Amino acid sequence: MKKIKTFENVIIDLKHYWQKQGCLIFEPYNSEVGAGTFNPATFLRILGPEKWNVCYVEISKRPRDGRYCENPLRFQQYYQFQVIMKPSLPDIQKLYLQSLESLGFKLNEHEVKFVEDDWESPTLGAWGLGWEVWLDGLEITQFTYFQQAGGIDLEIVPVEITYGLERIVMALQNVESILDIKWNSQLTWADVYKENEIQFSRYNFEYANPEFLRTLFNGYEDEARRLFDAGLVYPGYDCAIKCSHIFNMLEARGTISISERANLIGRVRALASRAAQLYLANFNREEKTDD
Amino acid sequence: MIDFLLEIGVEDFPPGILAQTAHNLSSQLEELFKTRKIFYRSIRTIYTPRRIGTIILGVSRRQKPQVVEIQGPPKKVAYDETGAPTATLKSFMKSRGLKPNEIVVKRIKKGEYVFGKKESPGELTEDILYQELPRIVQNLEFHRGMVWNETKVKFPRPIRWIVALLDRRPIRFEYAGIKADRYTMPNFHFSFKPIRLGKPREYMNFLRHGGVVVDPNERKKLILSRIKQAAGKLGGVPVFDDAMIDEINASTEYPEVVGDEFDPAYLELPGEVLQTVLKAHGNLIWIKDSNKFICVFSAKKRAIQNVKQGYKRVMQARLFDALFYYKQDLKQGLNAMREQTKGMMWLKGLGSVYDKSVRLEKFVTTFKDIPKINLNALTRAAKFCKADLCSAMVREKEFTSLQGIMGGYYAGLGGEDNLVVQIIKEHYHPIFVGDVLPKTIEGMVLSLCDKLDNVMGAFIIGNQPTGSYDPLGVRRNGYAVIHILDKLDAKLSITQLIEQLKGLYEKTVQPTPIHQFFQERLSRYLQDNGYRYDEINAVLENWTGDVADIHKRCDALKGFRDRHNFVMLIIGQKRVRNILKGIKDIKELNVNLFKEPAEKALYKKGMEVSARLEPLYISGDYIKILKLLLSMRPEIDKFFDDVLVMCEDDELRNNRLSLVNFINTIFLRFADLSKIVIEGVKEG
Numbered sequence: 001m002k003k004i005k006t007f008e009n010v011i012i013d014l015k016h017y018w019q020k021q022g023c024l025i026f027e028p029y030n031s032e033v034g035a036g037t038f039n040p041a042t043f044l045r046i047l048g049p050e051k052w053n054v055c056y057v058e059i060s061k062r063p064r065d066g067r068y069c070e071n072p073l074r075f076q077q078y079y080q081f082q083v084i085m086k087p088s089l090p091d092i093q094k095l096y097l098q099s100l101e102s103l104g105f106k107l108n109e110h111e112v113k114f115v116e117d118d119w120e121s122p123t124l125g126a127w128g129l130g131w132e133v134w135l136d137g138l139e140i141t142q143f144t145y146f147q148q149a150g151g152i153d154l155e156i157v158p159v160e161i162t163y164g165l166e167r168i169v170m171a172l173q174n175v176e177s178i179l180d181i182k183w184n185s186q187l188t189w190a191d192v193y194k195e196n197e198i199q200f201s202r203y204n205f206e207y208a209n210p211e212f213l214r215t216l217f218n219g220y221e222d223e224a225r226r227l228f229d230a231g232l233v234y235p236g237y238d239c240a241i242k243c244s245h246i247f248n249m250l251e252a253r254g255t256i257s258i259s260e261r262a263n264l265i266g267r268v269r270a271l272a273s274r275a276a277q278l279y280l281a282n283f284n285r286e287e288k289t290d291d
Numbered sequence: 292m293i294d295f296l297l298e299i300g301v302e303d304f305p306p307g308i309l310a311q312t313a314h315n316l317s318s319q320l321e322e323l324f325k326t327r328k329i330f331y332r333s334i335r336t337i338y339t340p341r342r343i344g345t346i347i348l349g350v351s352r353r354q355k356p357q358v359v360e361i362q363g364p365p366k367k368v369a370y371d372e373t374g375a376p377t378a379t380l381k382s383f384m385k386s387r388g389l390k391p392n393e394i395v396v397k398r399i400k401k402g403e404y405v406f407g408k409k410e411s412p413g414e415l416t417e418d419i420l421y422q423e424l425p426r427i428v429q430n431l432e433f434h435r436g437m438v439w440n441e442t443k444v445k446f447p448r449p450i451r452w453i454v455a456l457l458d459r460r461p462i463r464f465e466y467a468g469i470k471a472d473r474y475t476m477p478n479f480h481f482s483f484k485p486i487r488l489g490k491p492r493e494y495m496n497f498l499r500h501g502g503v504v505v506d507p508n509e510r511k512k513l514i515l516s517r518i519k520q521a522a523g524k525l526g527g528v529p530v531f532d533d534a535m536i537d538e539i540n541a542s543t544e545y546p547e548v549v550g551d552e553f554d555p556a557y558l559e560l561p562g563e564v565l566q567t568v569l570k571a572h573g574n575l576i577w578i579k580d581s582n583k584f585i586c587v588f589s590a591k592k593r594a595i596q597n598v599k600q601g602y603k604r605v606m607q608a609r610l611f612d613a614l615f616y617y618k619q620d621l622k623q624g625l626n627a628m629r630e631q632t633k634g635m636m637w638l639k640g641l642g643s644v645y646d647k648s649v650r651l652e653k654f655v656t657t658f659k660d661i662p663k664i665n666l667n668a669l670t671r672a673a674k675f676c677k678a679d680l681c682s683a684m685v686r687e688k689e690f691t692s693l694q695g696i697m698g699g700y701y702a703g704l705g706g707e708d709n710l711v712v713q714i715i716k717e718h719y720h721p722i723f724v725g726d727v728l729p730k731t732i733e734g735m736v737l738s739l740c741d742k743l744d745n746v747m748g749a750f751i752i753g754n755q756p757t758g759s760y761d762p763l764g765v766r767r768n769g770y771a772v773i774h775i776l777d778k779l780d781a782k783l784s785i786t787q788l789i790e791q792l793k794g795l796y797e798k799t800v801q802p803t804p805i806h807q808f809f810q811e812r813l814s815r816y817l818q819d820n821g822y823r824y825d826e827i828n829a830v831l832e833n834w835t836g837d838v839a840d841i842h843k844r845c846d847a848l849k850g851f852r853d854r855h856n857f858v859m860l861i862i863g864q865k866r867v868r869n870i871l872k873g874i875k876d877i878k879e880l881n882v883n884l885f886k887e888p889a890e891k892a893l894y895k896k897g898m899e900v901s902a903r904l905e906p907l908y909i910s911g912d913y914i915k916i917l918k919l920l921l922s923m924r925p926e927i928d929k930f931f932d933d934v935l936v937m938c939e940d941d942e943l944r945n946n947r948l949s950l951v952n953f954i955n956t957i958f959l960r961f962a963d964l965s966k967i968v969i970e971g972v973k974e975g
Contacts, residue, residue: 073608088439090451093302094483107480110597111590113542113573114303114340118435129437129448131303136594136601137573137586145439145449157438176604 005104007169007183011057014081014163017099018055023083026056031238032245035060035121036082036162040237043124045084046149046158047276048283052086057165061245063208063252066201069194072177076200076252077193079165086158088145096143096161100135104172110136119144123244123268125151125276128160140168150276151269210255217246217264224271233278240271292332293352293458295420296491298344299428300452300476306340306541308447310507312431313338317345319427327423328355329416337505339544340589341476344505346491350457354413361387363405366396380405417457424455424464424471442468452476452485459490477501478544480590502591503544511540514587517548518576521585525550527578529585530566539574543589549599555582557610563696564613564684571689572606613690616683623682625701629674631681638748638763641796648677650795651740657791658736661781665710669733672714675702676737679715695719721771724819728778739775740792742768747792750805769812776838777816784836785809806836813838817845825968826852832963840911844962847913860921861967864958867927867951868965870936880949884942889926889933890950896926897954904957916961923954 005013015025029039036042036058045052058080066076085092093114101107114131119142121127130144142162146154166178166189173182181189220239227236247264250256256264297320304312317336324331324347332349363369369380376384384394389407397406429444436445444450444467455462455471464471474485475494481502488494495505504510514536522529539546557565562580569575569584576585584606588598620628632644651673659666679698684690690697699716703709710733717729718737729735745768749755756765776783789805810831816838817827822845830844851857885891900919907916936947958964 067612071608071611073605074612087441090440093451094479097479097483108591108593110480110594111588111601112480113589115542116303116305116307129435134573136597137603137605138601139605145437147437157440171601174600 004182005169005172006185007165007181007189010103010165010169010172011079011081013103014099015055017102018083021053021085021095023053023055023085026054028056028058029241031241032061033058033241034062034123034244034248036080037121037124037126037160038241038244039082040234042082042084042160043126043149043272044233044237044275044279046086046146046154046160047152047280049155051156052084052158055081055083058082061248063200063204063248066197066204066252068201069179069190069197072179073167075166075178075197076204077197078178081163081165083161083163084158085161087156088159092159092161093143096133096141103168105135114143115139117142117144122265123247124149124272125269126272130159135168135171138167138171140164140171150273152273152276152280204249204252205254208249208253210250210253213246213250213253217243217250220246221267221271224274228271228274228278231278231282233275233282236271236278237275240268240275243271244268292349294491295331295347295350295416295458296344296454296456296488296494297424298337298342298452298454298475298494299450300342300454301446301450302448303340304338304343304448304541306538308433309338309340309343309541310537312433312447313343313345313507315431316343316427319430320345320347323419323423323427324350327419328357328413329353329419330355335506338507338541339503339505339510340542341478341544342503342505344454346494348491350416352417353415354419356413357411359409359411361389361407361409363387363394363407365401366403366405369405383407417460417462420455420457420462421464424462425466428453428466440468444468454488454494456488456491475501478503478589480545480594504546507540510543510546511536514539514543514546514548517546518585518587521548521550522578525578525581525583525585527581527583530577530579535570535574535576539587542574543587545589546587547590547592547595548585548587549595550578550583550585551599551603553582553584553603553607553610557607557614558582560610560613560617561696561700563693564617564690565610567690567693568606568609568613572609573602575602575606609689612687613684616687616690620682620684620697620701621704625675625678625698625705625707628681628701629678632677635681638752638754640752641748644677644680647744648674650744650792651676651737653795654740654744654792655736657788658740658781658783661732661736661779664732664736668708668710668714669736671707672702672711672718672733673737673740675707675711676715676718676741721774724767724770728775732779735775735779739772739779742771742775743788743792746772746805746808747789747796750808751796755804755808765808766812769808770816773809773812773816773838777842778839780839782837782840785838786836788836810834813841817842820845822846822849825966829962829964829966832966833959843911844913847917848962848967850914851917856921858969859924860917861964861969863921863924863927864955864964866931867955867958868963870951871948871955874948874952877952878945878949880953881946884946885950886943887934889930890947893923893926893930893954894950896923897950897957901957904960908960913961920958920961920964923957927954 019025026041033039039058041054041056059077060080061077063076065074067074089095097107097112113134115134117130117132119128119130126146126149128144128146132139133141133143140163144160146158146160148154166181169181170178175181179190179194183189183192220242224236224239227239247268313336317334321334330351331347335346337344337346363383364379369377371377387407393408395406395408396403433447436447438445439449450467450469452474453466453469453471454473454475455464456473461473462471473488475488475498477486478501486497486501488497498505504513518529566577569577573586578584586598586602635644637644637647652670655669655673658664676698679685679694679701682697684697685694695718696716699712702715703712713731714734714737717734718741720727720729720738729738746765749763749765754763776785786806814827814831826845826848830841830848834841882894900923903919904916934947936951938944
């Protein structure tokens with residue numbers, strides 16, 4: 001019998017693969033994010049004129065997507081494997097497809113489809129053109145050429161490849177639910193995360209305190225502004241990330257109206273834009289002192 | 292004769308613009324070949340998600356030989372009295388390298404001149420292509436481009452290779468940092484190895500072996516026949532339309548097909564939901580009223596098991612979600628959803644979606660006099676038609692397109708009668724120009740009210756369309772209003788409807804621009820119905836707001852156009868109209884001032900015709916009306932032959948102008964026929 005590739009081995013393999021392509025191996029951010037894009041290793045580093053190749057696992061938190069473990073594909077938290085190549089390479093699509101081969105997918109036994117997806121993050125003021133990549137109908141990757149971040153046109157166009165790890169492993173191990181994924185040879189995803197998932201579903205939908213969350217949002221927003229005023233990009237941006245997650249929590253809780261939603265998104269975007277501008281300004285200043 | 296192949300290799304192109312971009316490329320090449328006089332036998336557009344291109348067969352190696360004429364000195368300077376060439380002519384010939392047999396004399400505006408006529412062999416096709424191809428690729432039109440490398444060239448998706456092959460030679464032009472060559476790429480499910488092309492004719496076959504059917508027409512046929520085959524095997528009727536097939540065609544290089552079944556538990560969901568889920572997940576084709584589906588995929592045949600299993604897994608997970616929303620909505624009920632629309636803003640400053648539904652409920656009563664209308668069902672539907680915007684289902688991005696339809700289901704399950712259900716379901720139609728109208732009169736009325744309200748709202752908040760700016764789709768809404776009014780044919784004036792609706796708003800809107808807006812929409816609508824712009828301009832001259840009536844007038848006018856006496860009719864009003872040009876002050880007509888018999892006769896005819904027209908306008912018999920208008924022609928002609936309108940006597944002149952104006956008004960009540968353009972008849 002063919003040896004099954006475990007969840008942890010897929011992560012290790014992807015790291016190896018992209019390390020060989022020249023990526024620095026980074027680690028997840030230390031606060032809740034909706035996607036690896038929020039990690040400063042992406043959002044800030046894609047700005048500016050320097051080359052930057054990096055890969056890392058990011059734990060993506062999507063409170064609204066929780067289903068108390070009742071849906072085989074929808075969870076309020078999952079793992080992404082994020083790759084940034086800046087600038088992108090001419091054969092990047094092939095490199096990506098070969099990464100799938102390196103995990104054990106034979107391209108002649110599956111359908112890999114690049115489905116048009118113009119990606120946009122209203123909270124980050126970022127957009128790019130690209131695709132969702134479907135493996136036999138299952139979305140396993142977001143593949144995007146960034147064009148703008150923080151409302152700023154990018155000097156060098158980077159490509160972002162975001163693998164949905166659970167989904168890839170599900171297809172590799174041919175199981176019907178993410179819960180059944182073998183994490184290592186002894187434990188499944190359910191063993192590791194099921195209880196956590198159910199409890200967080202309850203928290204996100206039923207127990208989260210909207211008043212407290214609003215207070216937090218306002219507090220972090222003020223803090224971010226104060227920090228930006230002091231020229232502290234990273235701590236300020238950290239607060240912006242927190243605002244973004246709190247917004248996601250509020251939305252999951254179902255307590256924001258449509259107009260308030262637009263308002264909150266606008267406020268987070270303003271913070272992200274501020275961070276991007278400040279980051280670039282610092283960058284330019286450093287360059288000048290270098291001269 | 293040789294062949295030419297141009298292929299632009301891209302990372303997967305957006306299916307929605309693939310065909311048009313490829314055709315754009317072909318027509319530009321066609322244009323180039325024509326203007327540069329390069330002969331070719333046939334041209335063919337090819338595209339797949341990963342390539343757009345053109346194959347041109349039977350191309351000449353050179354342009355057609357060119358004859359160039361160079362103007363020289365005037366004849367009288369070029370030759371002396373004996374007819375011998377002068378020094379001036381000789382020096383002209385020498386400087387241009389002209390031989391005596393290349394010299395001709397031609398008469399032009401300025402007089403007779405000497406010309407040098409030279410035949411040049413024509414440039415090499417290869418050279419022309421080398422120069423022009425970058426421009427052609429650059430000129431391709433697209434809505435939204437992206438940058439991917441340091442050249443900062445914009446294109447919908449990155450260009451990764453270019454094949455430009457004329458016979459056996461690559462034309463190595465450069466674009467976006469890529470040098471055109473003879474290597475194309477196969478379907479990546481088959482191989483990553485570039486395919487070397489010796490000459491263009493190898494292209495289709497070599498790629499077929501590489502898992503690519505490059506001809507979109509061939510691919511489409513293949514898709515359709517495979518769907519038919521699979522449906523036959525599953526037993527049932529596949530639900531799809533042309534747009535869906537085109538999208539599938541634009542997303543595949545090599546179509547394979549597989550059929551399967553999903554869990555019958557999901558048949559509890561309405562058919563539209565099933566269809567939407569299936570379509571959203573890879574354009575899966577639903578077998579009507581069953582739990583079966585067909586998947587067209589773009590990979591090797593041996594992938595069939597994985598594909599089948601994979602698609603089913605994803606689609607069932609989504610059906611699970613849909614069923615979850617559906618049950619949640621049923622538990623909640625339409626009343627509770629409607630309450631929630633209070634918190635949903637409609638347009639900025641114009642209240643909530645709830646407020647809109649209240650307004651619609653009142654506005655629909657304006658239509659109470661339409662024969663056989665069920666006003667109870669209509670108001671009931673108006674009340675609930677927007678409630679589903681707050682249902683769990685419609686709030687999901689994937690199911691937004693089911694607005695109205697879900698509301699209909701929820702209304703039915705909540706005990707509303709069938710007509711109310713039907714009205715709610717269909718009231719968003721027509722969704723686009725050319726879409727079907729609601730089937731019921733009540734559905735048409737509600738759709739009309741909803742859309743007129745959308746237009747009104749946009750005008751009030753200052754979001755009316757200008758140029759290409761129309762974020763709220765106001766033009767589409769306006770067009771639908773016109774379309775429905777025409778089909779309702781209920782003697783309704785849009786001007787009055789606007790007034791009625793305005794009364795239901797606190798804020799107001801200036802009537803002129805909105806009337807103008809609808810007149811433009813009406814004009815477009817009539818154009819789309821095959822009327823000429825001059826016919827439309829003529830009947831729109833005195834539009835009072837009845838759409839169906841204008842359509843009938845247009846139709847009568849168009850029908851009259853083929854008659855032998857059409858020109859006579861038009862000239863009649865043109866004559867009348869011409870003499871009134873520039874006259875502002877028209878005095879009251881005084882019959883006692885008539886002097887000539889022709890004046891009296893014209894007046895008498897006018898009075899008689901007016902009286903006979905009256906009942907015809909009520910019955911709307913416009914062909915008879917046109918005949919009557921035509922019948923005035925002899926009196927009009929006699930009048931202009933016998934009577935000098937612009938005579939010296941002020942009183943007499945003014946009265947004659949009044950008479951002419953009186954006749955003009957009779958015409959104008961139908962249309963301004965002087966706006967009709969007649970070929971071969973001089974204006975003025």
